[in-house]
Amino acid sequence: MIRRLGAEAPCQEIRIADASYPAPFTGGLEYSAPARGTWNIVHTGMLIPEAHEIFVCAQGCLRGVVLTAAEMGVPERFSTVAVRENNVTDGDLEDSLIEGVSDILEKLPQKPPAVLVYTSCIHHFMGADLDHIYKTLRERFPEIDFTDCYMNPIMRKSGLTPDQLMRRQLYSLLHGAPRRERTLLVAGGDFMTDDAGDLVTQLRQNGWEILEIQRTHTYDEYQTLAGAALCMTNQPGAIPGGRLLEDRFGMPHLHLPVSFDYDEIAANWKRLGEAAGIPVPDSASEIEKCEAALSRAKASIGDAPVEIDYTVTSRPLSLARMLLSHGFRVTKVYLDGISGEERDDFLALQKTCPDLLLSPTVDPVMRVRPRETEETTLAVGQKAAYFTGTDRFVNLVENGGFWGYHAVHGMAEMMREAWETPKDAKSLIQIKGWGCSSCL
Amino acid sequence: MSLKQTARIISTYTGDTSGVCSALYELGGMTVMHDASGCNSTYNTHDEPRWYDMDSLVFISALSETEAILGDDEKLIEDTVRSARELNPAFIALAGTPIPMMTGVDFEAVARQIEEECGIPAFGFDTDGMHSYTAGASKALGAIARRFVREADNKDPALSVNLLGLTPLDFSVTGTERTMKKVFEGAGIPVRASWAMGSTLEDLAASAMAHVNVVVSSAGIGAAKVLRERFGIPYVVGTPCGKRFNERLVRAVRDSARDGECRVLPVSDPAARRLVIGEGVTAASLASALTLETGIPTRAACATDGFDGLSRMQVPQATDEDDLLPLMEGAEVVIADPLYRPIVPGSARFVPLPHEGFSGRIWRRDIPDLAADLTRFIDSNGLAR
Numbered sequence: 001m002i003r004r005l006g007a008e009a010p011c012q013e014i015r016i017a018d019a020s021y022p023a024p025f026t027g028g029l030e031y032s033a034p035a036r037g038t039w040n041i042v043h044t045g046m047l048i049p050e051a052h053e054i055f056v057c058a059q060g061c062l063r064g065v066v067l068t069a070a071e072m073g074v075p076e077r078f079s080t081v082a083v084r085e086n087n088v089t090d091g092d093l094e095d096s097l098i099e100g101v102s103d104i105l106e107k108l109p110q111k112p113p114a115v116l117v118y119t120s121c122i123h124h125f126m127g128a129d130l131d132h133i134y135k136t137l138r139e140r141f142p143e144i145d146f147t148d149c150y151m152n153p154i155m156r157k158s159g160l161t162p163d164q165l166m167r168r169q170l171y172s173l174l175h176g177a178p179r180r181e182r183t184l185l186v187a188g189g190d191f192m193t194d195d196a197g198d199l200v201t202q203l204r205q206n207g208w209e210i211l212e213i214q215r216t217h218t219y220d221e222y223q224t225l226a227g228a229a230l231c232m233t234n235q236p237g238a239i240p241g242g243r244l245l246e247d248r249f250g251m252p253h254l255h256l257p258v259s260f261d262y263d264e265i266a267a268n269w270k271r272l273g274e275a276a277g278i279p280v281p282d283s284a285s286e287i288e289k290c291e292a293a294l295s296r297a298k299a300s301i302g303d304a305p306v307e308i309d310y311t312v313t314s315r316p317l318s319l320a321r322m323l324l325s326h327g328f329r330v331t332k333v334y335l336d337g338i339s340g341e342e343r344d345d346f347l348a349l350q351k352t353c354p355d356l357l358l359s360p361t362v363d364p365v366m367r368v369r370p371r372e373t374e375e376t377t378l379a380v381g382q383k384a385a386y387f388t389g390t391d392r393f394v395n396l397v398e399n400g401g402f403w404g405y406h407a408v409h410g411m412a413e414m415m416r417e418a419w420e421t422p423k424d425a426k427s428l429i430q431i432k433g434w435g436c437s438s439c440l
Numbered sequence: 441m442s443l444k445q446t447a448r449i450i451s452t453y454t455g456d457t458s459g460v461c462s463a464l465y466e467l468g469g470m471t472v473m474h475d476a477s478g479c480n481s482t483y484n485t486h487d488e489p490r491w492y493d494m495d496s497l498v499f500i501s502a503l504s505e506t507e508a509i510l511g512d513d514e515k516l517i518e519d520t521v522r523s524a525r526e527l528n529p530a531f532i533a534l535a536g537t538p539i540p541m542m543t544g545v546d547f548e549a550v551a552r553q554i555e556e557e558c559g560i561p562a563f564g565f566d567t568d569g570m571h572s573y574t575a576g577a578s579k580a581l582g583a584i585a586r587r588f589v590r591e592a593d594n595k596d597p598a599l600s601v602n603l604l605g606l607t608p609l610d611f612s613v614t615g616t617e618r619t620m621k622k623v624f625e626g627a628g629i630p631v632r633a634s635w636a637m638g639s640t641l642e643d644l645a646a647s648a649m650a651h652v653n654v655v656v657s658s659a660g661i662g663a664a665k666v667l668r669e670r671f672g673i674p675y676v677v678g679t680p681c682g683k684r685f686n687e688r689l690v691r692a693v694r695d696s697a698r699d700g701e702c703r704v705l706p707v708s709d710p711a712a713r714r715l716v717i718g719e720g721v722t723a724a725s726l727a728s729a730l731t732l733e734t735g736i737p738t739r740a741a742c743a744t745d746g747f748d749g750l751s752r753m754q755v756p757q758a759t760d761e762d763d764l765l766p767l768m769e770g771a772e773v774v775i776a777d778p779l780y781r782p783i784v785p786g787s788a789r790f791v792p793l794p795h796e797g798f799s800g801r802i803w804r805r806d807i808p809d810l811a812a813d814l815t816r817f818i819d820s821n822g823l824a825r
Contacts, residue, residue, distance in 0.1 A: 005495040010526065028519040029472060029499040032480040034492050058538045060455025060569025064482030067451065067800045070779060075449050082445040082452070082760070084570050088542060096445065103444045121476065121539050125508070153477035154539055158505045364499050364523045426492060432485065439802060 011365045013332075017354030021346050022338040030362040035382035037397040037434035038311050039190045041151060041166040042068040045116045046077065046436075047190075048170060050219040052112035054104060056081040056097050057120035057151055065118075065151065071432055073439050077112075079104040083122050093128045098136050105141060113219040114145040114173050121154045147172045160240055168240040170213060176249060177227035184276065185211040185228035187245060188238020190398050191435060197406030198269075198281045206278040230275055234258050234403050235314040236339055257341045258315055258399045260322035260408055262287055269404065286405035293409035294326045297416040301328065304419070305377045307388055309334035309361065312381030313399050313407075317345035319380070322408065324353050332357040334383050359387070378419050380411075382429040391422035397434040447761050451779040453744050453797050454609060456567040458487040459576025460535040461498050462607040463659060465490060467584070467641040470497035470529035472520055474545065475537040477502065479569070486800035487573070489613045497529050508539050513550050521558045530641050531587075532562040533580065541568035561587060572744035572759075573609050573797055574658040574719060581605070581635050582662025584644055589667065592648035599697050600630040602650045602667075604675070605660025606637040609797035610719055612807045619812040620656060623680040627690040635663055651697045652676060654689070657721045661747045668702065677749050678705035679722045682729035682814030704752045712737035714823075715768060715788075717758075717776035718795055719744045724753040726775070726793075729814055734824050741767050744797070773823070778803055791821045 012025045042065045045053050055065050055078075062080045069078035081100030087093050101117060117137070119130065130148060137146050150165050160168070167188040184203060186193050192214035193199055200210050216222040231251045233242040235258060242253035254275055256268040262283070269280040306328050310316045317338065320330045335358060338346050349356055360366065361383050372389040379385040385393035394414045402410045431438050461471050461483055473479045480500040484491040488498075501516050516534075524532055532554055534547050547564025555562040563583045567576045581604065601624055606617050617637040624631050632650045633643040647653075647667065653675040655664045664675035674696040678689045685705075692703045706724035709731065716723045716730070720742035727740040742750055743764065746757045758764045761783055768774055771788045778792040779799045794803035808817050818824050 005497070005527075027502065029523045030477075030480065030502045031499055032484055034484060036481070036485055058455065058569040059452055059572065060457050060482070060537065061478060062452045063454045063458070063486060064478060066447075067486045067802070070451060070799065071802060075451075075779070075782070079449065080447045080452060082447070082570075083538075084445060085541075085568065100444045100446045103446050104448050107448050122542065125539060125542055151478075154503060154505050154508060156477060156504075362502075364497065365526060367497060367499075368495060368527065430485070430492065 005368045011359070011369055012363050013357055013359045015354060016346070016356045016358050017350050019350075019358050021343060022340070024338065024358050025336065025360045025363060029364050031364050031367045033361055033366065033383050033386050035311065035386050035429040036432045037382045037395070037429060039398065039433050039436070040065070040068060041118070041149065041162060042078070043072070043433040043436050044166045044170065044190060045149060046072065046074060047213045048114060048116070048173065048219070049216055049222050050112055051114040051116055051173070052077050052079065052108070053116045053118065054079045054081065054101050055118040055151060056083060056100065057118070057122065058083050061120060061151065068432055071438055071440060073437050083120065088122065088126065091126070093123055093126055094133050097128070097133055101137060102140055105144070111141070111144060114147070116147055116149045116169070118149040118151045121152045124152050124155065145173050161237070164237050164240050167238050168244050171225070171241055171245055174226035174249070175223055177224050179229060180209075180224070180227040181229055182208045183211050183228045183230070184208055185225055185231045185245065185251065186234070187231050188233045188241040189235060189401070191401035193403055194401040194406060194410065197402065197410070198286060198404040199406070202281045203276070203278065208276060208278065230254070232256050232272065235399060236341060258313060258403055258407055260315060260318040260411070262290075265404055265408075281405070290405055290408040290412070293412035297412040297419075298327055300416045301378055301419045303329050305329050305331040305373065305375055307332040307334065307377055307379050307384040309379075309381035309383035310336070311383050311398070312394060312396050314339065315342060315345070317342040317349060319411065320356065321345050321349055324349075324356070330356065332359055334359045334361050334381070334387060336360050336362050361387075378415060380415060385425045385429055391425055392419050393423065393425060394418045395423065395428055395434070400435070444762060445760055449782045450761060451777070451798050453572040454487045455569040456571040456573060456576030456579075456745075457535045457537050457569050458483045459573030459578075459607070459609065459659065460533060460565050460567055460580040462487060462573065462609050463577035463580040463636055464533055464584070465496045465498070466494070466636055466639070467644070468530040469533055469641075470499070470524060470527060470531070471533040471535060472499050472501055472516075473535050473537060474501045474516060474540045475503055476539065479537055487609060487796070489608050489796065489801065489804060497527055499523065503539060508543050511543060513545060517550060517553055517557065520554050524554070524558045524560055529560060532560055533583075534562070534564045535576065536565060536567045537569045541566070541570070563587070573607075575745040577605070577607055577609070577659035578662035578747070581660060582666050584636070585647070585663040585666035586670070588641060588645045589647050589670070590645055592671070595649055598630075599652070599694065600632050600650045601652045601654050601693055602633045602635060602647045603631055604635045604653050604655050604663045605657035605721070606634050607657070607659055608637070610657045610659065610722055610795070611637070612796045612804055614807050614809050616809045616811050619809050620680045623686050623811060624654070624690065624693070629690065629693060635660060648673065652693045654678065654693060655721065656680065657719055658744070658747045661749070672700070674700050674702045676703045676705060677721055679725035680811040681725045682733050682810070684732035685725065685729035704749045706740070706753050708739040708754045709737040710739055710754055712739040713771055714738040714773040715771045715775065716740045717743050717764065717774065717780060718793070719797065720746050720750050720753070720755050720757070724755045726810060730818070730823060733814060733818060791823065
């Protein structure tokens, strides 16, 4: 039985016409809705084959990451060193980390080829000498590659966020490899690009190979990524990783964002086609495929309200804009901020759909707001599913491997399926790391 | 405590910050973890089985680097007061995390200022995420005992008790709190308040009407001591668990009501070759109950923050892998959360006993109600022989 507080409190929900860019809502205390499909730094780090993760932080912080690994079913690739008050007061953060990591590595049944050592806010605030730490570890274990990773959410508003750092550090362990002509490394995403999409098919048809960390199965195979001829990223969090690859290996980096706008998709393809020296897909036939999928979805969903959240794609406003232009009744988009990539979509929607509502997800009032809708609603994303209480929802996070025209017709197909096949939101959206293995 | 503080493979008990949130969850207050991010999703994903179906006002302050460096408590105060005015909680609790500990946030002072500004009772807890949930929950329930419990007027002479230290972190949401009540009610002893599952803040405020407090986990020890100090109510430490142990528990309650003395009921046998690992009171109670039911001596180890009754129960404390391994040497049976299995010696038989405070939700459906039916646990795990 659901027990609600039922408090009457004003929500910060706002018409897009009245919203500010890039921060439409006032900050304050934050609520966390129980939609857990987005990946965290444990999930992302596990993409490096055979690597071992060691988190060094306070017990309370260890809890979430330990159980992420346990629920993934990979506890043997995960260890911890607890930071306690005595480490802070005695100023021995460096020694306790070095000795703790060394102790773990000595006890592992087999030494891993690579170790990701995650330090925390405490190390940052205490000014721990990370250079000394990693230098010492490398001297002690020359056969192991170490890299620095970070669980320091307090830095999320200062420079690179922990998420961006993690996506960048995925490639920090690459040594360098002979250049492999006609290979494209798609970097920094959680998911492998869908083989059925226009990116993979077009490149393969023109003799190119797609390289992705998700397609590697051994540490040696992972090392071959450094030889890619070209690198692309498709979401903002991945850009620092692309830059690292360009800087270290001379791999030209293109940032080609996921989009739901035909012109933007075509422009992305033009840049990629020129860089790779291959023809772009036939836009007319691709658009025809998209329009057909959208028509099927619209025929099924009809005039039902559609609510979208920011966890489903890095471009929720682009998605809303595309759907609204195709007659879908998008009524609300859940987001807590607007990324630079969405600025044009935001400004366009202010003019074309001024009554579209923007709703925060972390505002404390969201805890007590009604979680049902008068009309049966299609939710696109897990948070939208939770806030609307619907069982008709697209269960996808962080673009789910979509890119190019495939993002449009793939999403349209998923919307139609979601509308026609209700699902149990409570059991699905609480699983951490959509697409990862889970013992739940 | 091990110097290296490492866990090669096992999990970690949830922290004191989550303990505060869990203890206060059902009381109608608003709890704010003063943290950047992470504590909230950890708490409501792994530590709080009520999060999806039962509303409670638990938030984070979204502390930033700049605010921490500048010591900007004003933002915490303003944000908390604004949300409190919108949501009208019965009280406000602030719980610390590692960074506020390092920057020296004075939570009591911040709470006083918040209370002055919005007129809602406010508490500050100097938790730091470096202790286990038992410490945080104990502080939180202790604060409720100090602030809200009223003097008992016209106290009913018929014996009644409160149960102290009930949180899902030790007892999940499998109905154990209701079973525990039945243990005492079946013996003709009404339970006035369950701290803090299944009771309201008003129920807790009337707790001085009870004659004895039963501390069912170390999360209840803080409140027990405050109620002892304020109202002279004695407490009995012990978790309802199995017919024979429950009989002793009820007897101890009657004895304490009569002589006013506090009692620590569970006793671990240090020489036993069967070992229970877990939270101190529940592990020791289970060890005692198993000894009574099977006739085979059983001992306990406390893997969380303990309290001053551990030595009386003869329960050693061991919070790291390095501390636990020597305790398991020579053990024939080890009863512990399934995530301990990888470090249990091959010579010992492992009996899984899932514990929400350690493995979270992974084996929630397998968590037994030991207060209701210890026999089934004994039989299904071959512990009778």
